[in-house]
Amino acid sequence: MKGYVIAEIEIIDQKTYDEYRAQVLPTVERYGGRFLVRGGKAEALEGSAPGRVVVLEFASYDAAAAWYRSAEYSPLAALRQSATRGRLILVEGA
Numbered sequence: 001m002k003g004y005v006i007a008e009i010e011i012i013d014q015k016t017y018d019e020y021r022a023q024v025l026p027t028v029e030r031y032g033g034r035f036l037v038r039g040g041k042a043e044a045l046e047g048s049a050p051g052r053v054v055v056l057e058f059a060s061y062d063a064a065a066a067w068y069r070s071a072e073y074s075p076l077a078a079l080r081q082s083a084t085r086g087r088l089i090l091v092e093g094a
């Protein structure tokens with residue numbers, strides 16, 4: 001089954017977040033992932049909408065977990081965390 005990383009974030013430091021965005025794609029691709037959603041228009045159908053939604057797809061749950069826990073992504077995760085508030089979740093799916 002595929003693995004998905006879903007992020008709901010609010011950007012609090014745009015400049016730092018832009019630095020993160022400029023560097024993250026090669027790490028995602030290195031682990032076989034791709035962006036399905038990377039920001040864009042969002043509408044709350046129930047509850048409240050986050051500032052930004054990102055969805056990454058990987059070949060498996062384990063591949064998604066390996067990317068998130070990788071040495072390549074770790075410093076970028078810290079950079080993103082310094083520029084945003086929100087949450088990331090790892091989900092197994094079809």
